[in-house]
Each structure stands twice: as structure tokens, then as C-alpha cells.
Amino acid sequence: MIMTTISLVATEPKPKGIKVETIENARMVRGTTLLKRGFAHMQKHGVVMDVTNVEQAVIAEDAGAVAVMVLDKLPYDVRKAGGVARTASVKVIQEIMDAITIPVMAKCRIGHTDEAKVLEAVGVDMIDESEVLTPADEERHIWKWDFTPPFVNGAKNLGEALRRIEEGCAMIRTKGEPGTGNVSEAVTHIRIVNSEIRRIRSIYQDGDKQELMKAARELKVSYEIVEETARLGKLPVVNFAAGGITTPADAALLMNLGCDGVFVGSGIFKSDDPAQRARAVVLATTFHDDPTTVMEAQKMVDEKKSLLGMDTSKLELRMQQRGEHG
């Protein structure tokens, strides 16, 4: 058997999202786990930026964003507006797809299979089943193996991350606390995931299968995915940071905690220097391990122009708790 560089663990035996087509002499297979997770791997070391219109999408692309995430309102504005947050207008998503060449992602509500089907029909490159929007189903997330495009999901601990992967998601991001300009929750979540992985890895290295089985039961996932995660010493899919990233140094901090890349939501387009800040965050993400370059990136932004942000301990709406029991 050929070993691939990307783990294919937990793949459903016959996912409906796989499409086979023979064109002339070639048998082309679409929607495989390798293609979905592989797409996420191509985003590595990059910055995905939240955008709400064409103008922002063009700024993001020019600044070096690896992809854009389309939503109706930035998380900060979702918080302020209240009401129900839903997927963005199809027209806006299509306009953005026609204006830029980097991948276009869009958000749908947790458990809202039909918003996701709409996004699949629009042809977005990746779907984010996101807690920033108001959940449609508190009990069940979308069964993502039924889709051809890949999904990204939020998680704040290892159990959530592995459950989402078992449902077919191809990329994990920390939940953090979106729209707050405060990176502390994202830091907490990546630290929790890291320490839980360290724990199962040490059990795996001890060869204690019974203890590993116990861990799988606690995490409410299969033994197979726990064993694979423990063997790899990291999640079997790409793991990005998200939630509250505002400055280049914030991005560097999360990269240095072991994230594969970052999502920036309100941090860029709710600041007063978006184009410059977008470039600076890209630079700091790539050169996170080089303090001199991170310093250069910090010099590109003005702290007086940062999103003011908020104390996450006093929030009425904690988006990170959405979908946590599914």
C-alpha cells in the first residue's frame, strides 16, 4: 500500500461527495479526501481574510491573502447587529469570484445543510460551517462527506476537532472568540488542543491501547482517529488559528504555537489601515519565527488604528459555545 503524505483517516467508505467522470482517455475522480485535505494543505502558512464585498476582496488579494472568506457582515458587526446571521448573498459571492483568482470560501450556518448546498452550487472553493452565524441545528452538524467541495470547521478542543473530521471536514480552525479583537480565546483553544494531543501521544508511545480506547470514549470519537492523531502528534488535517487576530504579532504568536496558518476576521477590515495591515499580517505569518521581520511588520501598522476590541470575559454572546455539544 502506498503511504500518502496526508492522512486519510476516518474517510467514510462510500462518500456521496465523490464524483467520477471519464473524459476522453482519463478517469477523473473528484471530491476525494485527498483532494479536500490537499486543498487545505495548499493554504498552509497563509492568511485567509474575511471580506464582505468586492472592494475588500481585491485589497485582500493584493495584500497576499491566500484565500478570502465571504460573509454578509464581519463578526464584529454581527455582534453589534444582533438578530440572525445567515450565509452571504449569492450575488456578492459571485461578484467576488469573478473579481479575484485566489480561492473563495464562504460561511454557512452550523447544521444548515441546504445553505451549504447553495454554496456548493455557487461553486465556492471551501465552505465554512461557522459559529459566527446563528446555528440552524444545535444537535447536528452537516454531514460533510455528502459534498464535493471541502469544509472547514471551528473547534475549541480535541474532541470537537476530531468529531468534525469524522463528519467529513477537511480543515480545522480554532474557534477563538470572533469579532472581539482579542486573541486570548484562540490562544486558549490552540493550547488545549496541543496539550490533549500530547496526552494521547504519550499514551500511544507507552503502547497502552486500553487507555487510548478510554480516551476515544471521553472524546466521543472512534478509536481509529485517536490512534492516528496520537501517532502523528498533530491533527490529521490542517489546523489554522482564528478568532480575534488583530495585529501582525497576534498572527506570529499563533503560528509559533504550532498553527498551520491564520484566519483574520474583523481585525483587518474593522481597522483604520486595512490594506497596510493586511500586508503586515501576511508578512508576520510567513516569517513568524523571525522576530526582526515580525518587528518590521508591526512597524507597518499603527496601534491607534487597531480595532479597539473587547474583554471576552464580559460578553453576552459567546459564539464559541455554538455547536459544542454536537
Add this chain to the structure above:
Amino acid sequence: MNNSSSSSSKKKSVTIGVLGFQGDIEENVAATGQALQELQMDGNVKIVRYPHEIENINGLILPGGESTVQSTLIAIQQSQPVLKKRISEGLPVLGTCAGMIMLSKRAYDRVIGDTKPKLIGNLDIVIERNAFGRQSDSFEADLSISMLSKEAFKGVFIRAPVVTEVGKNVEVICKLNNRIVAVKQENIIGTAFHPELSGDSRIHRHLIEMALEFKNKNGS
């Protein structure tokens, strides 16, 4: 990754750099490590970003990812002139997907026309980016590659480009339904697909062999 080099086998040891700005960098490091192991060779595989790091390698891989992002970052670090010089001096190089775009003379797409950021440009080809469509159109297909042994190569195409024009020194090494998906021009190999994701290390092994020859010829 360091595949421990012992002094006794120094002749068969190479240093391969993987350009480390953005994309599937670690996956190429892993695929090169696997290739070295299969060749039973010693070697170093290291991630390179700065001009001085690019000076001390025997072979180079430009990974997949987003070519617009990679070219922007290369420009910032002023690595482009060094890359251009070393490749024109004969440094063996493999560009996969975005990496091949970076090496090309010209790239365009159906959405905005010519790619804005500057490309390295050593490879005399013209490329259409995202030629098969968006991610939903990404696919796996078996390929036949002329410079490799006969068995099929699993092509992993992710928002892949195709080569639309080739210069006279460029050899087409793989076509899919009459579209050019892999080329070779002397020391440069470009693939529209991702050999680093297929688990088949034949293309990476080929690069290592070219790197070894280049090293022995130059005595470095």
C-alpha cells in the same frame, strides 16, 4: 529533516532546499525524505527562504500553494534574483503546481488576465492558471509520464494550471487529454499536479538524481 550524513558516503549525499514561503512546504520535505530513503541515499532536506540559504543547495523544490502569495513574498525578501541566477547556472529544480507557475515566463487566467506579481521566469512556457476550474473541479487521474518507469503515476490536480505554450528547449513529459501537465527544460521540471501528495516519490527521486549529478559536476 536531517537524514544523518556519514562521512564515508559523502559522495552520495545531497542537500535539497524546499522554498519555504507558503503552501505545502512540509509535504515536499516529507516526500523528498521518502525519496532519499528509497534511493538509500544520505541527504539534507531544508526549508529555504533567504538568499544566502539558496546559495548552498544542490537542488530546489518550489511547492504548491498560491502563486500570487508566493511571488509577493519572494519579492519582499529579495530572493528572486538569487533564484533566477542559480537556476540559470543549472541548479536542478522542481516546481509543483504554483511552483511551476513561479518558474514560468508568463501566466494568465480567465478571471483577471495576466498574473500581476513578477514570476521567476526561467522556464520557457506560458501557463493558464486554474485551467480546470475551481476546487470542485479538482481531480485525481492516472498519468503516463515519459521520463519515468511505465507504471501509472497518480496525478493529484488541485485548482491546477495547464501549460498552453512551450519554447523550443522544453520537452513535454506528460499530457492529459491533450493538455500539457508536465514539462522538462534541462535542469527544470514543472508539474501541474502535486507529486508530493500522491505517495509516489518517482519525480522527487528524479530531482535528487539530477541534484547529485549537478553537485558532482560542480564539486561543491
